[in-house]
Amino acid sequence: MPVESFAAATLEHPVGNHAWTDVSRVNAGGGQTPNGSAAGSDWTRLCQGFLRCHRSPLNVACHLVTTPLGLFGLYALLAWASPMASALIAFAHITVVVAFAPASIACLHAIAVGVIAVMAAWLSLGVWWSVAAVAAGYVGQDLAHWLTAEPTFQSTYKDSRRWWRQFMEHSVLLLPVLIVIAGRWRQSPVRLLVARKAVLKTKLTDRQDKADFDAILNWVCGQQVDVSQSTHWWQSDLSGAGGASFGRLADSPQLMSMIRSFHGSGYDVRPVLGINELYVTGPPKTTSSDTVFYMGHVDGPWAIFPGARLYRCMLALNQNLEVTTHYPMSNPEYDVPESHRLQHGDAIAFDFNRELHYITRSADPQQSEPRVNLKLHFVAYPRSMQWYGCLLARLTTWYDIRARNLFLKTIRPEGIWPAIKARWVLAWTRLFEQAVRFFGWTNLAYVTIALVISAAAGEAAVFLAATSFIHYAIYIGTLQERTPVSFGTFRRDAMFFKTVSMSLLLAFYAMHFDRDFGSLALVIGGFALAGYAAHVLGMRRTLFSAELGFDPPERIKRFPFGTIPHPMIVGAMTGIGGMALSDGFRNQYGWLIAGHLVCYAIVLVHEIWHTRRRGVCR
Incomplete structure (x- = not known):
């Protein structure tokens, strides 16, 4: 899930x-x-x-x-x-x-x-x-x-x-x-399966906040900052007026209110002080750990914490004319991400362990000083489960401290071994990006757990039941949702579980195929119709980009649209119905066929209802 x-x-x-x-x-x-x-x-x-x-x-x-x-x-x-x-x-x-x-x-x-x-x-x-x-x-x-x-x-x-x-x-x-x-x-x-957009933005404009910005910037000016690379300090490294200002911003009611309003009144939000940082951005490099900022990456590994999130909140303390932060999973196209250039007082929070992001930098001669930012952290958890939120905070703190130590050792690699470490960091960052982009660690974990339970029970039906119908609920829930949706995350989850579901369905059908070529003809014809209809409509519109507001409504008239009503669903139901003609497969997995047909019928009814209610054409 x-x-x-x-x-x-x-x-x-x-x-x-x-x-x-x-x-x-x-x-x-x-x-x-x-x-x-x-x-x-x-x-x-x-x-x-x-x-x-x-x-x-x-x-x-x-x-x-x-x-x-x-x-x-x-x-x-x-x-x-x-x-x-x-x-x-x-x-x-x-x-x-x-x-x-x-x-x-x-x-x-x-x-x-x-x-x-x-x-x-x-x-x-x-x-x-x-x-x-x-x-x-x-x-x-x-x-x-x-x-x-x-x-x-x-x-x-x-x-x-x-x-x-x-x-x-x-x-x-x-x-x-x-x-x-x-x-x-x-x-x-069903709302539990909706990929709601969790990139949260606000701006700190209070007089005290501005005074705290100035106090921290004055502290930075008193340090000998090497602008040829990024420079980092823990919150505990600051003292005096700078340290007091950092402490107030780390406990900002406005930032915690922003996060709490996303989750609702049933959640508590608390600061996580042990990994708060002050950092000054340096110029991009090609083979140092600084490069990871310019690659798609997720900051932490603890995505498998259902019901809780640890947020990293980036807070800009001064002018920023060069650096833009991108969130590629928010929009329909990965290469056209949601982007934010944080200016003085802007704050943006995202999930430390789940949200892919990266930065780009375009040189601007008017940028008179290096960009100075705070990394503030907050954990959100169900009110009755403080221990759960504390566990996530401790694990994230443990990981971030060790990852930062490795990062600092490879920020300017000198010698063979530091260079190898730097390349190792970059390679794992790229691998992690691809896993999050196309699969999702939590989706993989869910499928793995279902497989283990099924193997322990000695019954394949357990795995089939656990993984065959999730994508239908994702479709229905996302189409029904009123709040902004992270389209890339929705597409990843829906396509991952649909791929698993249809692959299992076709594999078990092939294993029990009893040379009923009438059944095979319906299966091939039905899924061919569904696939061609999806090709004509395009992946974005197939996944409700018009209904979700990412694309303008458009009436598609090219065949099979305009000739066959709802051709994708009709084709898929025809293909799955054709499997029922195979006696061996039907006798063993008739419940699976019936489950898919019922789910497709529910999706069809929901789409018709939604179209009539909102008047969106595809």
């Missing part, structure tokens, strides 16, 4: 006063609740109360695992005692929800309960595993609330005289209410 996106979206801005105030706003699928206003009032009250305790997409995502798990254990226990009792309880559960919930929600709930009850009866877990599943579901929900620092819904009514009645409502209607909450975009777990 793309953890860059997960970390950014874990706790969004709270919903605030946007709780539902009438039945029609609660009903996710439209329509009114049945059986009069009493049922509708209970349903509305329950949804409103549940929403107040489940505003975090991460909390909702956890509940979408723990709630079905608990129900699965309950129905498995009933099936162990009496299959008939399990069927009757499932029917009663569905009937009660029909009496309270809107028709669309009741229908989704009936499908979910039916699948859970059938799977529980089919697997025959036994009493102890069934009890363990119920316990894991219940405890897992409490852990999700602890993780996201949100109160449990049960805690809001536990002191009520009629708590038992509310507990029964809560238990019976939990799954349909959860479906409603997950359908709200601000609470949707």
Whole structure:
């Protein structure tokens, strides 16, 4: 799973006063609740109360695992005692929800309960595993609330005289209410996969800030700075007025507020002082560690920290007419990056461990003095997990100190061994850039973990289920997102997981191919149509560049557009449907075929809805 996106979206801005105030706003699928206003009032009250305790997409995502798990254990226990009792309880559960919930929600709930009850009866877990599943579901929900620092819904009514009645409502209607909450975009777990742009910019203009800039610049003037190379000082190296000013800027409320507003009120933001630096930029070199600034690079290796980010904030203390910082993953084209030339007081924050960046320098005779910058650092983490944020801060500090020591030893290499070290630093920087650009370390880690778990379980289906459907959720979530998207990161994540998914699908189809050439013809024809349509549309527009505001809307009339509606999706569904004609593959992996077809249908419906709502043509 793309953890860059997960970390950014874990706790969004709270919903605030946007709780539902009438039945029609609660009903996710439209329509009114049945059986009069009493049922509708209970349903509305329950949804409103549940929403107040489940505003975090991460909390909702956890509940979408723990709630079905608990129900699965309950129905498995009933099936162990009496299959008939399990069927009757499932029917009663569905009937009660029909009496309270809107028709669309009741229908989704009936499908979910039916699948859970059938799977529980089919697997025959036994009493102890069934009890363990119920316990894991219940405890897992409490852990999700602890993780996201949100109160449990049960805690809001536990002191009520009629708590038992509310507990029964809560238990019976939990799954349909959860479906409603997950359908709200601000609470949707799909948001965890959206690559929101996390390059944050502000400007410090306060009188005290300007006085602090001057104090630090005066301190630099008192040093013997070698302008032929970059010069660096730790925050602890400064003393007197310069040191006091550095300390105030390192704890800037404005900078921390900027980061906190990106994550939302569920996050804490704290300064990380041990790796703060003051540095003076030197001229570019070709074979020294100074060269890494002019190459695409990520400052740290700790990308696999879901739910937390450590930000490096670059703060310009003086005039800058020469140096521009580029962020190539923000825009659709890697070679046309988002660029910022920081002037006096400008500050830009980015993820220390995830954001690719580099600088360029164009000589300007009006640049009368070297560029002087501060590197300030802040860690953002879920409010209830200070230990987690501290761990990320310590690991990043440990790494940065050692990397800086190596950097300083190779900044002006003299002799064979320092030169080898310098080239080694540059080579690893280039390798890391390519890995981040095309794969993403967290994506690779997720696939590796899924592979290990699948191998331990001795079942390829585990790996297939874990990696085959993520790109669909990335498509839907990104198209639905309202905030700026890091297009390069989105493209990387979507194409990585789609490549893995389609490669596995075609590989397993080939392994189980039973010489059904009708099936093969549909597979080749369908995917050829989808590939040609993507070629005609172009990669950018295929990945919603018009819908996301990077390209102007344009109606494409070249075949197959204008002849076949939604040719990419239709072609892909035709190819995957053709695989179902192969008896060997269908008998072994029919669930995989069905999963892809259902996901493509959902993507198609979502695209049609989005197009009609926003009127964007492609």
